Amino acid sequence: MDSGLRSLLSDHSRYVESFRLFLLNSTEHQCMQRFIDTQFPHIVSSIGKDKSVIDILGIGSGSGEIDLQMIGKIQSRHPGVAISNQIVEPSAEQIIGYKERVAKAPNLGAVSFSWHRQTSSEYERQVNEEKQMRSYDFIHMIQMLYYVKDVPATLRFFKSCLAPNGKLLIILVSGNSGWSMLWKKHGPRLPLNDLCLYVTAGDIAQMLSSMGTRFQSYELPSDMDITECFIEGDRNGEMLLDFLTETCDFKRNAPADLREQILCDLKSPECSTTRDGKVIFNNNLSVIVVERD
Numbered sequence: 001m002d003s004g005l006r007s008l009l010s011d012h013s014r015y016v017e018s019f020r021l022f023l024l025n026s027t028e029h030q031c032m033q034r035f036i037d038t039q040f041p042h043i044v045s046s047i048g049k050d051k052s053v054i055d056i057l058g059i060g061s062g063s064g065e066i067d068l069q070m071i072g073k074i075q076s077r078h079p080g081v082a083i084s085n086q087i088v089e090p091s092a093e094q095i096i097g098y099k100e101r102v103a104k105a106p107n108l109g110a111v112s113f114s115w116h117r118q119t120s121s122e123y124e125r126q127v128n129e130e131k132q133m134r135s136y137d138f139i140h141m142i143q144m145l146y147y148v149k150d151v152p153a154t155l156r157f158f159k160s161c162l163a164p165n166g167k168l169l170i171i172l173v174s175g176n177s178g179w180s181m182l183w184k185k186h187g188p189r190l191p192l193n194d195l196c197l198y199v200t201a202g203d204i205a206q207m208l209s210s211m212g213t214r215f216q217s218y219e220l221p222s223d224m225d226i227t228e229c230f231i232e233g234d235r236n237g238e239m240l241l242d243f244l245t246e247t248c249d250f251k252r253n254a255p256a257d258l259r260e261q262i263l264c265d266l267k268s269p270e271c272s273t274t275r276d277g278k279v280i281f282n283n284n285l286s287v288i289v290v291e292r293d
Contacts, residue, residue, distance in 0.1 A: 175202020
C-alpha cells in the first residue's frame with residue numbers, strides 16, 4: 001500500500017456519506033429488489049419444511065431494508081408460519097435504523113427480532129465458546145464478506161449452521177464487474193488491511209468449489225453513474241472516488257500516478273461504458289446460494 005493512504009472505513013462519517021452517494025448513483029438496491037421479487041421466492045420455497053417456526057440469521061444486515069423485503073417473501077411463501085429473525089450487526093447506528101424500520105413496517109406480527117451488536121467473527125467465537133450451536137433455515141450475508149479476516153473459515157462455519165433444507169445466501173460484487181478489475185490491478189497500492197478485503201463472488205465460487213460445496217449462482221446486472229468523479233473540485237465525485245477505492249480522501253492523498261491510472265481505468269471498457277455523455281461503472285453483483293449437504 002502507498003504510505004499516506006488511509007482506509008475509508010477508518011473515518012465513519014465519511015464512509016456513511018460516500019455510501020449514501022453510492023446508493024443514490026447506483027442501481028444496487030433496485031437490482032437486489034428485482035432478484036427478491038423474481039427468483040428469491042423459489043429459493044426459499046423448501047426451507048423450514050414442516051416447522052412451526054422458520055429461523056433466520058442475518059449477518060451484517062445494516063439498517064434492514066433488504067432483510068425486510070426477504071422476510072416479506074418468506075411470509076408469502078410460508079403463510080401462517082412464525083419467523084424468528086436473529087441479526088448480527090456491529091454498527092449501533094445501523095441497528096437503531098433497523099429497529100425504526102421494523103417499528104414502521106406492517107404485517108410483522110408473526111416475526112420476532114433479536115439484534116446482536118457483533119461482528120460475524122465475534123458471533124462465531126461466542127457460539128464456539130458457549131458450545132450451543134443453533135441451526136437456521138435461512139442465513140444471508142449481503143455485501144459483508146469483504147470485512148472478515150478468514151473468508152473460507154467463515155463460509156465453513158455458517159454453512160455448518162444450516163438446518164436440514166437450509167440455504168445460505170451470499171451477495172457480493174461479481175467477478176466480471178468493474179470492481180474486480182480495479183481491485184486486481186490496483187489493490188496492492190490501495191489500503192488493503194484488516195478492515196477490508198478485495199474479494200468478489202468469483203473468488204467465493206472458487207473457495208466453495210475447492211471445499212466440494214454445492215452452490216448456485218445468479219448474476220444481477222447493476223451500474224453506477226460515476227461521471228462526477230471526473231469533474232475537478234466536485235465533492236460528490238470525490239466522495240464516490242473514495243468509495244470506489246475504499247480510501248479516505250483519495251483525490252487529495254493518492255500519489256499523482258496512482259490517481260491518474262485509476263481515473264483512466266475507470267473510463268476503460270473493463271470498468272465502464274459511456275452513455276449520453278455519462279460514465280457508467282459496471283456494478284454487477286452475484287448471488288451465491290449454498291445448500292446444506
